[in-house]
Amino acid sequence: MKALVLAGGIGSRLRPITHTFAKQLLPIANKPVLFYGLESIRDAGIREVGIVVGDTTAKEIEAAVGDGSEFGLEVTYIFQQEPRGLAHAVIISRDYLGDDDFVMYLGDNFVIGGISDFVDRFRREGPQAQVMLTKVTDPQAFGVAELGEDGAIVGVEEKPQHPTGDLVLIGVYAFDSTVHQAVLEIKPSRRNELEITDAIQWLIDHGHRVDPMVTSGYWRDAGSVHDILAVNRFVLEGIEPAVAGEVDAVSELIGHVVVEEGAVVADSKIVGPVVLGAGSVVRGSFVGPFTSIDRDCVVIDSEIEHSIVLRGAHIESVARLEQSLIGRETRVVATQDVSKTHRFILGDHNNVQVGR
Template identity: 35%
Template sequence: MKGIILAGGAGSRLHPMTVAVSKQLMPVYDKPLIYYPLTTLMLAGIREILIITTPRDQPVFQALLGDGSQWGLKLSFIAQDEPRGLADAYRLGADFVDAGPSALILGDNIFYGDGAGRVFAEAGRSLTAERGAMVFAYRVADPRRYGVVELDVAGRPLSIEEKPAFPRSPWAVTGLYFYDGQAPEIAAGLRPSARGELEITDLNRAYMEQGRLGVERLGRGFAWLDTGTPDSLLDAAAFVRTLEQRQGFKIACPEEVAWHMGWIDAAALQALAESFGAADYGAYLRGVLAAG
């Protein structure tokens, strides 16, 4: 399975912070924002990842992430010249996906929870001829801000709406989606919405109308954070800081994830730790290595 991180857009809700810097390069406590969706895909066992960004920001992402080989990954990049909606990821990434299964994650979403990697990996494995897509629903206080899925008593989707004025349920569709190889073909047939964008909700609705959309609800043991506003960005940083300082481990550390997944060896982790010099991040990696 391949992964796509959508890290384009103007980040206008974060202006002026994002006038010259991509939203996904902004810090969330001690790491760039893009580390969080990147490690979510890594924990799901995905090693070949396409990062969609803007022409202006692509060189900076490449400077930050390289080709991914330092983490046992294969990263590639493509530029989206203007925002066309989330489902446009499958127009741009059609050759990359190559008619195979894939996971799409939004570059400003953070997922946290015990066993999250197992849950997401199982979602990818659940794709079959009868289930072509899997999305995750999260209960929110104000569903009007999100794509909303209505479920029957068995947890099957009945309707999906984008930012409804009168939501039919409190379940928001999160920014992590698993699709079979038909996603690029279905996305190519979508019409732009009233906003002039190819909506991910319409792609999910197409799978639902085929009877091939699965929905898994993320319960109280999970946190899903959308960092698209100054307040939510600050809340995410406070969340990460609290957990890291309380428990003594880092969230969304690609070096640590790669080490525990067996994608890099001890020598590679040691070299990565030394590359950070006397910084706390390097000291943390040395501690990871010492702990085995």
């Protein structure tokens, strides 16, 4: 069995940060969201992984993942010239997949508990397809599955205006080779994409077995700032405190705080859960709960909480930052009194001046 990981999306809901950064590499508790998916695939006993990449993601993702050996995987990269839908990704991956069964996993997905049970059930039951479902409050934003009285899937529809229920597909699928015929039979949707939901419906209409697996566990499509911050909060809630860096005598660490090797905390208060990356410096500052600060960052005379700070960012003399996503090598520096609280969504290499 193989895995097909889709990592070619441009991340339009996360702009401007995704103009210069692959959304699949945005850090959750200082680890790229894509890595959580790759680890789940490995833990499910799958070793061969094809990663679909596009123009805006290929170089960064290949540099981050390499040949996959760091994860115990054998990774092959499959180039998609333009994002034309999930079913199109299956079409261009046919040579790699051959006739093997495979799991398809969206690279910006975060599924707590992994996919081992999902994969085991598919192997054990042997349907032509299996989809992971969960209940949501806004089903019109997703692919919606309709179940019959016997619990089987009788229909699926992508982003319907009038959903038939609240069970939605969350970006984890398993297929046998029958899907390769299905993706060639469907037509582009109103979005001009080849939808995997249409391919699944084709399988149903032609008498093939499509099984649901409903999960009540934590899941997020980490495709927006709100979702990224929510996933970061969820992961940080489970961290164990560890101090490998330097913390001076006047600083205070409260709760679950990770200070990685090479990081420095001076004259500051950190209230966890918080992760401070290697080589970063926090001086004369307050870092509040649910904050992850990546490698080589600087926070001086500032307050920040419930935020994600990417590698190399510099924050100085800022009265308060909350619910912010700060891009790589970005500078946020105060100038004069204007406001007490700020919220930012900043791309890489910005220089922002705010009131103090």
